[in-house]
Amino acid sequence: MDTTQRTDQQRSADRRRRELLEAADRVVLRDGPHASMNAIAAEAGITKPILYRHFGDKGGLYAALAKRHTDALLDSLRAALDAPADRRERVEATLDTYLTAIELRPQVYRFLMHPAEGSQPGDQGFDVGKHSAPLLRRMGEELAQVIEDRLDLGPGGQQLARVWGHGIVGMMHAAGDWWLGERPCSRAELVRSLADLLWGRLAAAGDRVGGPGF
Amino acid sequence: MDTTQRTDQQRSADRRRRELLEAADRVVLRDGPHASMNAIAAEAGITKPILYRHFGDKGGLYAALAKRHTDALLDSLRAALDAPADRRERVEATLDTYLTAIELRPQVYRFLMHPAEGSQPGDQGFDVGKHSAPLLRRMGEELAQVIEDRLDLGPGGQQLARVWGHGIVGMMHAAGDWWLGERPCSRAELVRSLADLLWGRLAAAGDRVGGPGF
DNA sequence: ACGTGCATGTTACTTGCGGTAACACCATCC
DNA sequence: GGATGGTGTTACCGCAAGTAACATGCACGT
Numbered sequence: 001m002d003t004t005q006r007t008d009q010q011r012s013a014d015r016r017r018r019e020l021l022e023a024a025d026r027v028v029l030r031d032g033p034h035a036s037m038n039a040i041a042a043e044a045g046i047t048k049p050i051l052y053r054h055f056g057d058k059g060g061l062y063a064a065l066a067k068r069h070t071d072a073l074l075d076s077l078r079a080a081l082d083a084p085a086d087r088r089e090r091v092e093a094t095l096d097t098y099l100t101a102i103e104l105r106p107q108v109y110r111f112l113m114h115p116a117e118g119s120q121p122g123d124q125g126f127d128v129g130k131h132s133a134p135l136l137r138r139m140g141e142e143l144a145q146v147i148e149d150r151l152d153l154g155p156g157g158q159q160l161a162r163v164w165g166h167g168i169v170g171m172m173h174a175a176g177d178w179w180l181g182e183r184p185c186s187r188a189e190l191v192r193s194l195a196d197l198l199w200g201r202l203a204a205a206g207d208r209v210g211g212p213g214f
Numbered sequence: 215m216d217t218t219q220r221t222d223q224q225r226s227a228d229r230r231r232r233e234l235l236e237a238a239d240r241v242v243l244r245d246g247p248h249a250s251m252n253a254i255a256a257e258a259g260i261t262k263p264i265l266y267r268h269f270g271d272k273g274g275l276y277a278a279l280a281k282r283h284t285d286a287l288l289d290s291l292r293a294a295l296d297a298p299a300d301r302r303e304r305v306e307a308t309l310d311t312y313l314t315a316i317e318l319r320p321q322v323y324r325f326l327m328h329p330a331e332g333s334q335p336g337d338q339g340f341d342v343g344k345h346s347a348p349l350l351r352r353m354g355e356e357l358a359q360v361i362e363d364r365l366d367l368g369p370g371g372q373q374l375a376r377v378w379g380h381g382i383v384g385m386m387h388a389a390g391d392w393w394l395g396e397r398p399c400s401r402a403e404l405v406r407s408l409a410d411l412l413w414g415r416l417a418a419a420g421d422r423v424g425g426p427g428f
Numbered sequence: 429a430c431g432t433g434c435a436t437g438t439t440a441c442t443t444g445c446g447g448t449a450a451c452a453c454c455a456t457c458c
Numbered sequence: 459g460g461a462t463g464g465t466g467t468t469a470c471c472g473c474a475a476g477t478a479a480c481a482t483g484c485a486c487g488t
Contacts, residue, residue: 037446049468050467058445160407168385172384193378193381197378202378203414205366230436250474250475264437266477
């Protein structure tokens, strides 16, 4: 088997795949996650079966598309997480990076959080637990690793780090989602409020007069 | 217009609607959120158009279905939130209530977190912000209200409470989703870890030796 | 008693999408 | 020159959402 030829072919196929992904990206960003395979194929200047040859099925295409954006976002987050500053500043920088990303490209964000597209009626009866957006899971795992690596949490620290990783990511996501919809405050205020929450201000707050305390 | 007759009709329609919802519930719990309208109609012993007359479209049926479960879960959560105990115990009780609910009825949980079913290609271009599960939003708002009512957060407290409400709910949700899929620890441990996070243990933890600190 | 509404039910259809089979073109390699 | 393999097409299947048109039964007003 001719290595050069095979490499050439693979190179060509990879380039084509990237072109198709970029076309799909344009359509998804324009039409939303409901973009049909026909529409994507049309945007790419081809027809459906080619898409299916490259990506298997719609889930495959969407997974490939999601991976691109997820990787990019995770790179940004890693940079914020690795910035030279103290812990609080890093946490705020990470929150701000995430929120800035979803603020600048809400369509991408919406697409990434919609896992329902991939699954089909007949795939697997009812696997609970896999339906959350892969982006959330990956962010949770990454953050868990960072926490475990850098913090001394004593015995059971690894498990604690994983819980916290997923929990913090979920907090960031839900708050960001709500904020994006209602825009009740500036991004900086949101970041500060969330960091305050993580810094234990909930436990430290005083009871309201006359109330039984939360 | 005859009031008695109208009431009778309405009563009958309501009863029918409830029967249909219960049939839909059975199917969705059996087949997952991909249950077709035909399947639901068959389970109810009727045919599709009747479902459409009652609920408009699939989104309407699913919304009605979701409302039932969401209301039920919110009632449980309110009870936990109102229990006579100190703040930490209430937080743990609320977390535990939520986690117990999703543990006992994972199918219901999965259904509630799948908003993608409702939206259709042609409804509205791209409204970002409305795509999160209504359950999450409602839980966030409720918790925000409780926090605002019972905690003295100083100026800007209302906004802070809302951020925290949505953030905490998101934390609970993401951690619960991950936990449900991997079952890395007992429910009690998860509750404790999350409460520790909310109690500021992240900020209090020491740096690991040799690391720059999270 | 009888037609008039009106809700309830049906069959049969349209539309649109995911996915596939079968065939056509064009380069490359023996 | 003819096999091979990737790229592309048209035309189709199956299935689910949603709708139109028609049938039936029950309470009402006169």
